Amino acid sequence: MTSVNRSGFPAAIGVFAIAATALATGALASDNKIALIPGGPHPYFAPWEQAAADAQKDFDIAAVDFKVPAEWKLNLQTELLESLAAQGYSAFGIFPGDSVGINSTVTELQSAGLPSAALAGCAQDPTDMAFCLGTDVYNSAYIGTKELIKAMGGKGNIVHLAGLLVDPNTTLRVKAVETAVEETNGEVTLLQTVADTDAQEAADQKISALLAAQKDEIGGMIATGYIPSVVASKLLRTLGDKRIKFIGIDDDQIVLKAIEDGFVAGTMAQNPYGQGYIGAYALDLLASGDCTMKEDAPWIETPQTARFIDSGTMVINLDNIASYKDDLKAITADIQGKFKDTYMTCS
Amino acid sequence: MPFLRRLLIVEWSGLAVAIVLGSVLLAVLTPNFMTEYNIYVMLRSFCVGLLVGFAQMVTLGVGQMNISVGAIGGLVAISFGGMMEALGVPLVLAVPLAIAIGALCGLINGVLTARTGINGFIITLATASAFTGINLGITEAIPFYNMPAALVAFGDERFFAFPYLLIAPIIVTALLMLFFARTVPGRQLLAVGGNPHAADLSGISRERTIVLAHVLSGGLAAIAAVLAVAQLGSAQPSIGADWLLLSFAAPIIGGAALTGGYVSVVGTTLAVILIALIENGMVLANVDPYWVQFLLGALILAAVWLNRWRAVKTGTD
Numbered sequence: 001m002t003s004v005n006r007s008g009f010p011a012a013i014g015v016f017a018i019a020a021t022a023l024a025t026g027a028l029a030s031d032n033k034i035a036l037i038p039g040g041p042h043p044y045f046a047p048w049e050q051a052a053a054d055a056q057k058d059f060d061i062a063a064v065d066f067k068v069p070a071e072w073k074l075n076l077q078t079e080l081l082e083s084l085a086a087q088g089y090s091a092f093g094i095f096p097g098d099s100v101g102i103n104s105t106v107t108e109l110q111s112a113g114l115p116s117a118a119l120a121g122c123a124q125d126p127t128d129m130a131f132c133l134g135t136d137v138y139n140s141a142y143i144g145t146k147e148l149i150k151a152m153g154g155k156g157n158i159v160h161l162a163g164l165l166v167d168p169n170t171t172l173r174v175k176a177v178e179t180a181v182e183e184t185n186g187e188v189t190l191l192q193t194v195a196d197t198d199a200q201e202a203a204d205q206k207i208s209a210l211l212a213a214q215k216d217e218i219g220g221m222i223a224t225g226y227i228p229s230v231v232a233s234k235l236l237r238t239l240g241d242k243r244i245k246f247i248g249i250d251d252d253q254i255v256l257k258a259i260e261d262g263f264v265a266g267t268m269a270q271n272p273y274g275q276g277y278i279g280a281y282a283l284d285l286l287a288s289g290d291c292t293m294k295e296d297a298p299w300i301e302t303p304q305t306a307r308f309i310d311s312g313t314m315v316i317n318l319d320n321i322a323s324y325k326d327d328l329k330a331i332t333a334d335i336q337g338k339f340k341d342t343y344m345t346c347s
Numbered sequence: 348m349p350f351l352r353r354l355l356i357v358e359w360s361g362l363a364v365a366i367v368l369g370s371v372l373l374a375v376l377t378p379n380f381m382t383e384y385n386i387y388v389m390l391r392s393f394c395v396g397l398l399v400g401f402a403q404m405v406t407l408g409v410g411q412m413n414i415s416v417g418a419i420g421g422l423v424a425i426s427f428g429g430m431m432e433a434l435g436v437p438l439v440l441a442v443p444l445a446i447a448i449g450a451l452c453g454l455i456n457g458v459l460t461a462r463t464g465i466n467g468f469i470i471t472l473a474t475a476s477a478f479t480g481i482n483l484g485i486t487e488a489i490p491f492y493n494m495p496a497a498l499v500a501f502g503d504e505r506f507f508a509f510p511y512l513l514i515a516p517i518i519v520t521a522l523l524m525l526f527f528a529r530t531v532p533g534r535q536l537l538a539v540g541g542n543p544h545a546a547d548l549s550g551i552s553r554e555r556t557i558v559l560a561h562v563l564s565g566g567l568a569a570i571a572a573v574l575a576v577a578q579l580g581s582a583q584p585s586i587g588a589d590w591l592l593l594s595f596a597a598p599i600i601g602g603a604a605l606t607g608g609y610v611s612v613v614g615t616t617l618a619v620i621l622i623a624l625i626e627n628g629m630v631l632a633n634v635d636p637y638w639v640q641f642l643l644g645a646l647i648l649a650a651v652w653l654n655r656w657r658a659v660k661t662g663t664d
Contacts, residue, residue: 041488043489046489165637194630195636199589200586201392204392204578254581
């Protein structure tokens with residue numbers, strides 16, 4: 001007796017859609033050179049390298065390159081941008097490590113006719129970034145907390161493991177978790193928010209201390225940063241504790257393995273590949289000079305920018321752990337397929 | 348009371364009093380503080396920090412600074428993880444090789460400092476960038492995940508509240524105390540730090556002593572990196588990135604002279620315990636996350652002031 005594996009179906013649609021778009025745009029070969037530039041070295045951006053290679057091939061762009069500043073410093077990122085502009089690059093997909101500080105360089109590039117877009121994180125308005133394509137951090141934290149509350153049976157005490165306090169997105173995530181908790185009408189209590197857990201050793205020390213102090217009172221934990229997500233997954237495995245439900249973020253191997261082994265209930269997937277792939281596609285159209293961004297597109301307004309596009313988020317759990325990458329590709333294909341008509345005016 | 352007087356004369360007694368007072372306060376305020384698991388957590392978090400403090404302490408002893416402590420730690424961590432995951436080097440061989448890489452980095456720092464006559468601060472500032480660059484060039488910021496089960500178990504397992512990870516810092520602490528108190532190179536190191544000219548006149552090779560201090564510093568940073576990999580269960584390129592502040596804070600709070608010539612192994616140990624205690628206490632006490640940094644700084648200042656007050660009162664200033 002054979003069974004039909006349906007998990008590959010969305011992937012097949014996604015791959016087909018990407019291929020179809022590629023064929024459709026293949027005839028319009030572009031001589032643009034596009035650079036995708038993260039704020040600094042970080043494993044989150046690793047899929048951008050493949051996204052750049054795929055976008056170059058699929059959309060027949062002269063070059064799409066992944067260029068990483070040596071460190072997480074604004075001056076290194078801006079020096080890299082200026083150097084690439086001097087080398088003839090025509091558009092830039094940028095993760096703004098400093099959401100305000102990046103704007104003067106973006107304006108300088110724009111005045112030279114070189115468009116930029118914010119990818120994976122937004123620049124603070126007013127900005128000359130054409131758009132911001134990233135995870136809706138509020139929505140992701142809200143959905144993640146809802147998922148956690150569901151895994152806990154709708155009641156109990158939770159803890160929020162947050163990232164850098166100076167990051168404005170952390171404030172949004174804190175609000176999202178608080179809102180989801182308030183909606184339970186007292187069934188769920190937010191015991192504590194542990195912040196500044198963005199370094200491995202600090203995260204290990206703080207989360208260990210938290211578990212030591214309140215292990216028995218905690219029913220669930222949600223991490224909204226990459227590092228605390230990895231560290232908490234590892235610590236719950238070490239403790240051998242499957243009672244505490246945990247929702248992480250991103251798809252680090254340690255988190256995925258912990259989901260498979262039952263120590264983590266789920267993780268909120270972001271779409272770094274899609275951010276790089278769609279970003280390169282849109283920047284190519286902007287750099288060609290044939291397209292501009294629509295003023296009246298269905299932009300999402302966030303505290304940082306009035307031109308936000310959600311790159312998609314989803315929960316990875318035991319049910320979809322084998323197929324989530326295909327699901328993300330389907331989301332990517334969907335956004336990319338509609339991007340030009342929805343957000344751009346082209347001649 | 349002669350006993351109390353004798354106790355107060357000891358340079359690190361102010362830190363010891365602060366630790367005892369802090370522990371009693373936390374035990375009263377938070378019932379979970381004295382649990383076996385929390386003591387294990389504190390002891391475990393103290394292991395890497397102590398070796399990081401020692402790595403800076405030995406260069407301070409000779410009147411130098413090592414800005415590259417964290418960069419050496421990061422490079423050793425990914426070399427250690429990489430040689431086991433990518434090259435299949437067995438753990439028993441990888442550990443000494445990792446320490447040798449750290450010592451080699453220290454040798455480069457030492458030779459460049461001693462031979463060029465350029466201040467170690469400048470040399471290690473430059474090599475820190477170079478070591479971090481090699482780290483990122485090799486890993487492209489992607490960690491090595493597949494560490495041997497024995498190493499991960501060593502980083503996690505415990506005997507009641509005693510983490511196995513603590514074995515290495517205990518051995519290193521004992522050896523360092525012996526080194527500075529009883530060995531000729533140890534005494535020479537402090538002599539060069541205290542008065543380089545007098546040391547020259549006594550026939551001590553200043554160059555050789557500076558190189559020795561940097562090699563020791565690199566080796567200690569490497570041991571810290573190996574412990575960090577064991578503790579985290581993966582070789583992360585970001586290991587060491589936030590070591591610099593602690594590396595200076597611990598020996599200086601512990602009584603080391605910034606100008607060289609005097610270090611305290613016990614004082615540095617107590618300073619790391621104090622910092623770990625404060626950080627642990629703030630999580631246990633559910634301190635508002637926006638005030639954690641302020642309180643950490645204020646409590647460390649209070650502990651340093653207590654020790655200073657003790658020194659003035661006992662005439663050991």
